[in-house]
Amino acid sequence: MEFLCEKDAPRVSTTGGAVRGYRHNGLDIFKGIPYAKARRFHAPEPAQWEGTFDATSYGCVCPLLRMSRPAGELLVPHRYWVQDEDCQNLNIWTPACDAAARPVLVWLHGGGYTDGSSIEQLAYEGGALARAGGCVVVSLNHRLNVLGYLDLSDFGPAYENSGNAGGEDIIAALRWVRDNIAAFGGDPGNVTVFGQSGGGGKATTLLQTPAADGLYHKVMIQSGILPALLPDAQGSGRPCAEALLKELGLSGIGALETVPYAQLAAAYNKVAPALAAKGVNVGGRPQRGRHYLGDPLEVGFRPETLPVPLVAGSVFGEFVAFTGLGLDRAHMTQAQGAAFVEQLFGPEAAARLIPLFAAAYPGRNPADLVFADTVCRLPTLDYLRRRAAAGGRVYGYLFALDFPLEGGRVAWHCADIPFFFHNTDLVPSAQIPGVTQRLQEEMSGALLAFARTGSPNGAGLPRWPATTAETDVTMLYGERSRAAENFDRAFVEALAPCAAELGRRIREGGVQMQH
Secondary structure, eight states: OOEEOBTTBSEEEOSSOEEEOEEETTEEEEEEEEOEEOOTTSOOEEOOOSSEEEOBSOOOBOOOSSOOOOOOTTTSOBOOOOBOSOOOEEEEEESOSSSOOEEEEEEEOOSTTTSOOTTSBGGGOOHHHHHHHTOEEEEEOOOOHHHHSOOOGGGOGGGTTGGGHHHHHHHHHHHHHHHHGGGGTEEEEEEEEEEETHHHHHHHHHHTOGGGTTSOSEEEEESOOOTTTSOOBOSOOHHHHHHHHHHHTOOSGGGGGTSOHHHHHHHHHHHHHHHHHTTOOOOSSOBBTTTBOOOHHHHOOOGGGTTSOEEEEEESSBTGGGTGGGOOGGGOOHHHHHHHHHHHHOHHHHHHHHHHHHHHSTTSOGGGGGGOOOTTHHHHHHHHHHHHHHTOOEEEEEEOOEEOSTTOEEOBTTTTHHHHTTOGGGOGGGOOTTTHHHHHHHHHHHHHHHHHHSOOOOTTOOOOOOBOSSOOEEEEESTTOEEEESOSHHHHHHHHHHHHHHHHHHHTTOOOOOO
């Protein structure tokens, strides 16, 4: 494989200074480029440096509120990295630093607004997608949790938008892309923002933030329309700030800017839960107001962004699928599956849900309906219909592949990421002979087609019509991908209250399975 890394090659001049990366396997790769700098709780400013910045190593990621514990590697392979508040940096994979003006895809990582990083998941590596699509892939880190989303606006103009500091970092990164990406072979006039979970939420937030207008041209949201889990922050953050000062034994809001992060995080973890239980704004998500106008499902879509083409979807099982509930699906009959549903939801609910599920998913075992997601799926359906009704061009999908794990597992939260990134080789549990490679080409191909043209059609998929105000259209990604119209809304609406109760019981440890 080709490899090149010299003192001045590959080298690119940017608005902040020169950067040197390396060339490997047909790509120029740059890691950890500073796009901004910021004082704690303040707006980001452009980063500047002398000499040539060594962009051959990933930059630091935002500090987290709690120590990460390795788990779930077969489902979502992770890695852990050095944390520091100086975390405004980005990574670039490009076929060449030339004048080709390739489509640009900017990845926003998941983890809500409190956790995660641009390199947290192995599947976030952008090289395979850049190579497969002849495009430029960018991923970025930004401020999170108490650093990125704590409202201190009551304490003066200097903190006016502290409740959206993380979002301001993302906008600063997009400005950097606008001003510099042409030197890396990208087209600043063709930028697609895509993200999953919290990253999808950040993409929806950008659409509702006027300062971001013109910095992106297409949006894809993966499992990121989650109003129940990621609601807007509203109201004053003063009580939380004052509780932090009291817990830390400090006076004056400026003291929160310099207290060591570990102490700030410990104090926040101690005071925030009780305040949140009382309905106090403790941050941890975008602050609705003049800068960020709010969730469009509550306040409506901004007409300025309706011309932006949008793809949004989720996966079949999302969060419940992480557990598996100890079920051996490979050896369960239809009758046993129906009994499993009755065991969890009761006979009356089972009698109502099983026929609706069979109509939506003919051939699936009834047991699968227990894992079907409503937390993402239902608001995503509503989001797509309402945006279409307002005049937007929107496309919907559902990732419904089953995986060969512990007797078979429906798709879980994050399971679609390796397929879109063309990185299934990095995820052992994604290996399904005769399926994985084809589906990867379909899904990454649809993303690349969308980035090029604003339509996901192509890449060997069946025709994918847009959703309308009257018709749910869903591309069902799976063993045999197909487009379906109005196929599951009745089932998802009926399942929602049962699923909410099951989720509560699982969280409280009240689900004892016998099968």
